[in-house]
């Protein structure tokens with residue numbers, strides 16, 4: 065493996081250089097064109113663009129694989145395992161994924177169509193985007209925002225008023241809100257209400273492709289979604305897995321799931337302890353994280369890597385990330401890493 069010397073900012077010098085090696089360019093370029101399943105959920109921090117590089121740090125084949133902090137299930141749905149257990153503490157995400165994985169594909173499509181008709185939303189997968197453009201419904205940079213505004217907010221209100229949200233109907237409404245909502249994201253306020261504003265896009269062919277691929281993959285693999293905190297009831301499951309991939313919220317970056325104390329130093333320390341326990345049991349794991357960013361350093365992780373001789377950090381290559389991440393010079397002051405044992 066290649067050692068990279070330009071990795072360390074001065075303050076990182078205490079991490080042993082041997083502990084921080086880069087994923088080789090060859091691997092990244094060879095793997096980047098492989099066909100991976102895209103999650104139907106456009107999840108912040110999802111690992112789709114990094115799968116080609118991550119693959120090297122995941123087992124080619126294994127027994128029970130735990131995708132801890134699974135988010136949109138991108139990693140778990142792309143590994144070769146006898147069983148994949150996907151764990152996240154976000155009930156909306158887990159229930160939405162369950163709905164999309166377990167419901168018949170054509171039933172999902174017709175439920176979405178019912179919502180489209182009931183709320184007078186645009187449907188470019190069927191009518192094409194240019195149809196709406198020709199009719200004068202597309203407004204420059206705002207896309208289909210104006211067209212869908214009234215229906216979207218009515219749908220949002222109806223969803224938030226639902227007494228039982230975790231039903232097929234509720235989850236189909238939530239999926240539709242995501243597709244028509246701002247940045248195609250999922251976000252909730254403290255009362256558990258979906259609170260994003262209208263976005264520019266609609267239910268298009270790309271959404272259908274992702275839904276289909278996900279639904280097909282769900283029929284091919286043995287999987288289980290579990291909603292829970294890694295410190296509670298899921299701990300035994302994690303400890304008994306053959307391989308654990310952990311992609312927690314990153315302590316030194318911001319995302320919806322680490323706002324308002326969603327992730328903090330105590331949780332980070334608890335997670336590192338859990339990984340240490342896996343190491344003691346000679347169980348393999350791969351942890352994704354950001355070691356430093358714009359001058360901020362994840363001191364806990366840095367100290368932990370330094371302390372544990374059997375643990376190595378590998379830097380991932382930004383070049384292969386999504387263009388939306390590729391802000392000018394991004395990457396220079398940031399180290400996204402995978403940390404592995406064994």
Ligand SMILES: C[S@@+](CC[C@H](N)C(=O)[O-])C[C@H]1O[C@@H](n2cnc3c(N)ncnc32)[C@H](O)[C@@H]1O
Nearest residue numbers: 109110111133134135136138153154293294311
């Ligand atoms: C970086 S995201 C994971 C992205 C995912 N790997 C993907 O490719 O889409 C981190 C996830 O950790 C979850 N999470 C945060 N705190 C948690 C906890 N204490 N226990 C379990 N999951 C947690 C969040 O809900 C979020 O989905």
